[in-house]
Amino acid sequence: MADVTAGSAGRRSWWAGIGQGRHVLGLLFLLPAAVFLVLFLTYPLGLGVWLGFTDTRIGREGVFVGLENYELLWIDSVFWLAVFNTLLYTVGASILKFALGLWLALLLNQHLPFKSFFRAVVLLPWVVPTVLSAIAFWWIFDAQFSIISWALIKLGLIDHNINFLGDTTNARLSVIAANVWRGIPFVAISLLAGLQTIPASLHEAATLDGATGWQRFRYITLPMLSPIIAVVMTFSVLFTFTDFQLIYVLTRGGPLNATHLMATLSFQRAIPGGQLGEGAAIAVAMIPFLLSAILFSYFGLQRRKWQQGGGD
Amino acid sequence: MTDQPLTDNSTGMSYLDSLPRRMVTVFLPLLVFVFVLLFPFYWMAITAVKPNFQLTDYANYSPLWVVEPTLEHIKYLLFETSYPGWLWNTMLVSFFATLISLVASVFAAYAIERLRFHGSRWVGLGIFLAYLVPPSILFIPLALMVFKLGIYDTKLALILTYPTFLVPFSTWLLMGYFRSIPYELEECALVDGASRWQILTKVLLPLSVPGLISAGIFSFTLSWNEFIYALTFIQSSENKTVPVGVLTELVRSDVYEWGALMAGALIGSLPVVILYSFFVDYYVSSMTGAVKE
Numbered sequence: 043m044a045d046v047t048a049g050s051a052g053r054r055s056w057w058a059g060i061g062q063g064r065h066v067l068g069l070l071f072l073l074p075a076a077v078f079l080v081l082f083l084t085y086p087l088g089l090g091v092w093l094g095f096t097d098t099r100i101g102r103e104g105v106f107v108g109l110e111n112y113e114l115l116w117i118d119s120v121f122w123l124a125v126f127n128t129l130l131y132t133v134g135a136s137i138l139k140f141a142l143g144l145w146l147a148l149l150l151n152q153h154l155p156f157k158s159f160f161r162a163v164v165l166l167p168w169v170v171p172t173v174l175s176a177i178a179f180w181w182i183f184d185a186q187f188s189i190i191s192w193a194l195i196k197l198g199l200i201d202h203n204i205n206f207l208g209d210t211t212n213a214r215l216s217v218i219a220a221n222v223w224r225g226i227p228f229v230a231i232s233l234l235a236g237l238q239t240i241p242a243s244l245h246e247a248a249t250l251d252g253a254t255g256w257q258r259f260r261y262i263t264l265p266m267l268s269p270i271i272a273v274v275m276t277f278s279v280l281f282t283f284t285d286f287q288l289i290y291v292l293t294r295g296g297p298l299n300a301t302h303l304m305a306t307l308s309f310q311r312a313i314p315g316g317q318l319g320e321g322a323a324i325a326v327a328m329i330p331f332l333l334s335a336i337l338f339s340y341f342g343l344q345r346r347k348w349q350q351g352g353g354d
Numbered sequence: 355m356t357d358q359p360l361t362d363n364s365t366g367m368s369y370l371d372s373l374p375r376r377m378v379t380v381f382l383p384l385l386v387f388v389f390v391l392l393f394p395f396y397w398m399a400i401t402a403v404k405p406n407f408q409l410t411d412y413a414n415y416s417p418l419w420v421v422e423p424t425l426e427h428i429k430y431l432l433f434e435t436s437y438p439g440w441l442w443n444t445m446l447v448s449f450f451a452t453l454i455s456l457v458a459s460v461f462a463a464y465a466i467e468r469l470r471f472h473g474s475r476w477v478g479l480g481i482f483l484a485y486l487v488p489p490s491i492l493f494i495p496l497a498l499m500v501f502k503l504g505i506y507d508t509k510l511a512l513i514l515t516y517p518t519f520l521v522p523f524s525t526w527l528l529m530g531y532f533r534s535i536p537y538e539l540e541e542c543a544l545v546d547g548a549s550r551w552q553i554l555t556k557v558l559l560p561l562s563v564p565g566l567i568s569a570g571i572f573s574f575t576l577s578w579n580e581f582i583y584a585l586t587f588i589q590s591s592e593n594k595t596v597p598v599g600v601l602t603e604l605v606r607s608d609v610y611e612w613g614a615l616m617a618g619a620l621i622g623s624l625p626v627v628i629l630y631s632f633f634v635d636y637y638v639s640s641m642t643g644a645v646k647e
Contacts, residue, residue: 067550068471075462075521078454079484082496082518087487089495098498142387149384152376160388162634167391169630171579173597174619178394181401181612189397192412223391284488287581291601305490305582312494313586325491336486 093322100316111323121324123299124307128331130214131303132283135221139278140271142222143229148263150230151237161231168227176291179220183207183292210300213293217301221288225281229274236270237263276339280332304328395620402427402617409612427613428621436591437618440599445625447512447595448577454513455520455573456566462521463528464554468540478529485522489582492518497586511587512595516577523576524569531565532558571633575626596622 094111098104115121150160167175182189183206191203206216240263248258286305289295295302295310302310304324312321401409403423408415415421431437462481466474496515497506505511535558543553559566584595591603600618604611 064469064550065471068465068469068474071461071465071469072477073461074458075481075525078458078517078521079481082499082515083484083487083492086492086495086499089498090491093495093498145383146387149380149387152380154380154384158634160384162631163388164391165630165634166395166627169575169626170395170623171581171597171626173579173581173601174622175394177600177615177619178398181616182394182397187410187412187417189417192417223394226387226391280486280488284490286490287597290581290585305488308490308494309582309586313497318494318498322494325494328488328491332486332488 090322091326093319094326095323096319098318098322100313100318104319107319111320112327114320115323115327120299120302121307121327124295124302124304124324125327127214127299127301128283128303128305128328131218131221131285131301132279135218135225135282136275136279138218138222139225139229139282140275143226144233144271146226146230147233147237148259150234161234165227165231167224172224172287173291175224176220176288179216179223180207180292183216183220207293208297210297213297213301217289217292220292221282221285224288225278229278232270232274233267236267240266272339276335279335279339283331283335284328398616398620401612402620404613406613427611427617430611431614431617431621435614436594436599436603437596437621439592440594440596441622441625443509443593444578444595444597444622447509447516448574450513451516451520451577452570452573455517455524456570458517458521459524459528459569460554460559460566462525463532464558466525467529467532468558469550481522481525485519485526489519489580493582493586496583500587506587507589507593509593512580512584515583515587516580519580520573520576524573527569527572528562528565531562531569535561567633571629574629578626 093104095106095108096104097107097110146164150157150164154160181187185205185208186203188203188206190206191200194200194204195202205212207213244262244266245258248262253261284305285303286309289301289303289306290309293301295306304327308321308324308328310321311317311324315321400418400420403425404420405422405424405426408420408422465471466478466481496518500506500511500515503511505514539557539561540553543557548556579597580595581597584598585602588594588598591599594603596618600615600622604615604618
């Protein structure tokens with residue numbers, strides 16, 4: 043969608059810029075990136091929307107069937123369950139990631155020994171390939187040999203193994219926990235960068251005026267941090283909403299579809315199931331949610347900038 | 355990356371807190387965080403060297419420790435599975451995808467940020483929006499395209515599709531980096547009669563090495579970690595990447611080879627962790643810098 047505007051703007055500048063070296067050169071320099079993005083991003087995006095209106099299967103060309111895929115999805119209880127799961131997963135994981143990430147950022151912003159060591163170590167879960175750390179969680183969440191169950195039994199808190207991935211509620215909580223584990227570093231390090239731009243003099247002045255720690259956090263830290271919070275959380279929400287890897291490794295959507303997200307359902311119907319049209323329709327159904335998340339944060343960001351007296 | 359932290363080296367107001375209080379409010383929670391964030395890695399490592407008989411015998415052996423560590427799982431992984439091949443594939447794909455993306459991104463970022471042709475702001479915005487398009491929406495149509503182009507089940511399919519998420523990201527990051535380099539340097543060169551090409555290669559690029567390094571590391575890491583395209587476009591074992599190979603080939607029988615699985619996960623993570631540990635400062639600064647835009 044983006045490159046449609048980009049392309050038309052490029053054409054206009056071509057006509058306007060003939061004879062002016064930098065315009066022609068600009069387009070020339072832009073060409074490699076533009077070719078890639080138009081061929082492998084814009085075109086597939088359009089193709090995906092088109093596929094959603096056809097009954098294409100693997101190995102068979104589809105014909106246009108109008109809204110049939112969407113009508114079928116509308117009465118498909120598994121699809122609605124996946125929508126519900128996706129929203130639950132996104133909201134639950136994002137809130138936890140934000141709260142814990144902010145807390146970790148505040149801790150790392152303190153005067154600490156080995157500060158750079160902590161900062162480096164904290165980023166590790168984010169660097170390691172998701173699939174590979176998810177495999178580790180798969181083993182941690184094992185029904186029989188879970189280390190968490192073992193530790194809790196040893197501590198005398200429970201008396202039998204927890205069935206982490208076999209029970210619907212447990213499975214939902216487990217995948218959210220694994221996602222939060224992976225997401226905290228990104229939120230924490232980004233917010234830490236924001237925290238370090240807040241002048242210490244504000245906190246000192248407030249302390250002299252008798253503000254408590256909570257008041258300083260609520261009326262200095264949080265407002266100063268809100269623009270970066272908006273950006274970081276938009277990214278976090280987008281990536282959580284479209285998550286695929288973690289679920290695919292840990293549960294493949296089970297038990298009883300309780301952890302099926304829209305992305306995993308789309309994959310399951312399209313690739314192993316062969317129904318490319320239906321899978322594409324599910325993927326397209328994600329777009330309105332993504333757009334509203336982007337718009338929400340865009341306008342949220344604008345308002346906050348204005349509140350701080352910042353320009354456009 | 356340009357604005358230095360204002361408070362970093364001062365003790366701030368922390369002298370107002372007593373040490374026992376700081377112990378409870380700062381160090382204790384921090385230790386819990388570090389423990390939780392690092393435990394899965396410890397667990398991976400300990401499982402990878404644990405002999406099978408200890409792996410499932412929690413009654414006689416503490417699961418948290420290992421007696422008689424073994425390299426059996428790693429040996430099995432390296433000599434009896436296609437794992438070395440997957441490592442090689444992942445490296446090859448990541449390297450070429452990164453190379454292509456970096457070249458395309460440098461030109462694009464220079465054009466948008468410095469040539470400032472008509473509509474360059476819109477192109478910049480478009481590139482940013484392109485980054486927000488998730489692979490889980492694109493993989494179905496891309497699979498169809500890959501099949502029609504006749505590159506299904508080849509490494510080329512991955513090398514050509516990975517730049518879809520690498521180019522927007524690197525361009526965005528490099529735009530931010532180019533912006534931090536003073537315009538005057540280029541103007542001087544321009545006055546001295548340098549062409550645009552010379553300015554780019556002899557003035558801007560040498561100054562942007564840290565930016566290029568972090569864009570390269572990011573791209574390499576993102577390609578290394580990519581999963582959904584590799585899962586969809588690759589079928590034969592000899593073309594798989596590490597994440598896909600470990601998940602689809604090592605998990606076959608009813609008895610999971612946990613030791614080999616964990617060794618595979620650990621060895622597969624090592625290259626990006628090593629890369630990252632060498633350049634952690636670039637990484638952190640550019641990550642926060644890119645987000646701060």
